[in-house]
Amino acid sequence: MNYQIFHELTFDVLYACIIILIFVILERSVYLSYLGWRMGKLAAIVESSPKAPVKALAAVRSTDPASRAVLRYARAMAEGATREQQEDFSSALFIGIDKKVSARLWILDTIVTAAPLLGLLGTIFGIMETFNALAAGGMSDPGAVSRGIGTALVATAIGIATALLGLLGHNVLNRRAHVLTEDFKALLLNLTAPILTSGELKSETPSPQTPEDRGITHSATQGAARHARPTREPPNQGSEVSVRP
Numbered sequence: 001m002n003y004q005i006f007h008e009l010t011f012d013v014l015y016a017c018i019i020i021l022i023f024v025i026l027e028r029s030v031y032l033s034y035l036g037w038r039m040g041k042l043a044a045i046v047e048s049s050p051k052a053p054v055k056a057l058a059a060v061r062s063t064d065p066a067s068r069a070v071l072r073y074a075r076a077m078a079e080g081a082t083r084e085q086q087e088d089f090s091s092a093l094f095i096g097i098d099k100k101v102s103a104r105l106w107i108l109d110t111i112v113t114a115a116p117l118l119g120l121l122g123t124i125f126g127i128m129e130t131f132n133a134l135a136a137g138g139m140s141d142p143g144a145v146s147r148g149i150g151t152a153l154v155a156t157a158i159g160i161a162t163a164l165l166g167l168l169g170h171n172v173l174n175r176r177a178h179v180l181t182e183d184f185k186a187l188l189l190n191l192t193a194p195i196l197t198s199g200e201l202k203s204e205t206p207s208p209q210t211p212e213d214r215g216i217t218h219s220a221t222q223g224a225a226r227h228a229r230p231t232r233e234p235p236n237q238g239s240e241v242s243v244r245p
Helices: 003-048 053-057 065-078 083-101 105-137 142-204 211-228
Strands: none
Touching (some): 003 065, 003 083, 003 105, 003 142, 053 065, 065 083, 065 142, 083 142, 105 142
16 A cells, blocks of 8 residues: 555645635634624714614614624614513524624634644654555665654644644634624613613603692591501599508
8 A cells, every 4th residue: 555645645635724724714803803893883883872772773884794683683672572572583683693703613623623633644654654665675774764754743743733723713713703792792782771771760750740649648648547546445444443441
C-alpha cells in the first residue's frame, strides 16, 4: 500500500479546513458586527422615544433579521396583542434570531475536533511510509530516517495549529452571538415595558369621587361606627349584698 498518497491527502484536507475556517471566522465576524450595529441603532430609537416606541420604529427601513423581528413585534403590540400572545411571539422571534446569529458556528466546532485527529492520522501515514522505505531499500542513514519522521510530524503540528485557531474563533464568535441574543431580548423587553407600565398605572390610579360619593361614604362610616360602639349594661341590683354589723 502506498502510504505516501494518504499522507499527502491528509495535508490537502488540513489545508482545506484552514481555508474554510478562515472564511467562516471572517464572514461571521462581519455579519455579527453589522447585526450588533443595527441592534444598537434600534435600541437608540427606542430610548429616544420611551412613550411611543412603536411609532418611532415604524420609520425603520432595513432588511436585517433584527430590524424585521423588532418591527413585527411592534406591529403585534400596536394591534393590541394580549400578554400571552406577546410572550409567545417574542419567544418565537428570539428563537429565530438565535438561529441566525449561531449559524455556521458548528463548522468551527467540527474543525476544532477533527483537525488534531487528521494531523495525527497524517503523522501515522508518514511514519509508516518511512518504515516501508527502510524495509524496501535497506536505508542505513539515520539522517534520512529522522527527516522522514520529522516530515510526518508536520501533519500533527498543522492539525494542532488549525484546532487552536478554530477554538479561538469559535469562542469569540459564540460569545458575540450570546451577547447579541441578550441585547435582542432586552430590546423586546424595553418595547413591552412602556405599555405594561401605563396599564398598571391606569389600573392602580383611583377614580375621583364626587361630592355625593364622599357624603355617602362619610354617612356609611358614621353608621358603622355607631353599630360597632359597645352598649353599657346597667348594674345588676340583685348582685349587691349589704352587710350590717
